[in-house]
Amino acid sequence: MKILVRTPNWIGDSCISLGFLRSLEESTAGELFLLAARRVAPLFKGFGKIVEFSGRKELFQRSLSLRKTGFDLCFVLPPSLSSAISASLACSGERIGPAGEPGRRFFLTRALKFDPHKKRHLLIEYLDLLRAGGFTPDFRLPALRFEDRETEWARDFLVKKGVDPSKTVAIAPFAAYGSAKEWGIERYLELAGKLLDKGLKVIVMGGSSDRARSAPFEGLRGCLNLVGKLSLRESAALVRHMLLLVGNDSGATHLAACAGTKVIAIFGSTSPRWTGPLGEGHRVIYKALPCSPCFKRECPLGTRECMKSIRVDEVLEAVLEAVGS
Incomplete structure (x- = not known):
């Protein structure tokens, strides 16, 4: 067949x-x-x-x-x-x-x-x-398939950049679908700053279309901005070595999850029942406001309250709990 x-x-x-x-x-x-x-x-x-x-x-x-x-x-x-x-x-x-x-x-x-x-x-x-189609499938978690050379590349890359993955959290502030999915760059900046204060390092991940928007992270000491600098598979190979990734309901978050990395997924305009991360160790932060999920690219109300209602300290607490700090 x-x-x-x-x-x-x-x-x-x-x-x-x-x-x-x-x-x-x-x-x-x-x-x-x-x-x-x-x-x-x-x-x-x-x-x-x-x-x-x-x-x-x-x-x-x-x-x-x-x-x-x-x-x-x-x-x-x-x-x-x-x-x-x-x-x-x-x-x-x-x-x-x-x-x-x-x-x-x-x-x-x-x-x-x-x-x-x-x-x-x-x-x-x-x-x-x-x-x-006539099959009787067993449930299987999404999982990327890596070659040994990709794993070796990621390890070498981290060594060259002086990054200790056992002390590093990845963040993915952007969403290609639209701004309604985004928690907000100002909140990710605040979260990154607080993670650095706790002695953790931060890697920022995203696609080439978000390179200009990621510029504010350049000013954070201990933060490595890789937005737009890696291929899709390089991003996946790298993030699998991180403690975890914090992101929206976006490609980067799902990429990390199927690479085998724990994620903290921030949901607002979409539903975790539909596209939540699958597997053990993941956490979803979602307020389920009356207007959510709307599944729109932009907030119909112009407020993005479903995202604004999620506090930075709430996400920080979830990260520290997940990494055992």
């Missing part, structure tokens, strides 16, 4: 989907192919044959070229119309995915309705797709 998986586009969702892929691998001896956006493709290293694309035009071109592979089954994880269209171009066999955007059902052979209120974890809903 040849199976194609159209992987999610967001880093966080892609990390969560690693649990789906682990379950799929254990459920079949079939040949696995992944159709993945170039920005997230490195996350899937070690899981089948990866076919990368960038942009909708290349997505459709790659999909059409894959048709000759003769796929028996395709799982379409993103809810977009374009992902369903690409699946129909690539696979003449069964195509299974969430109902998602209007029009998708025409391009899928089976469309499942995911919980519109997002009260079931996304990984559980992904596993429902496997069951619809």
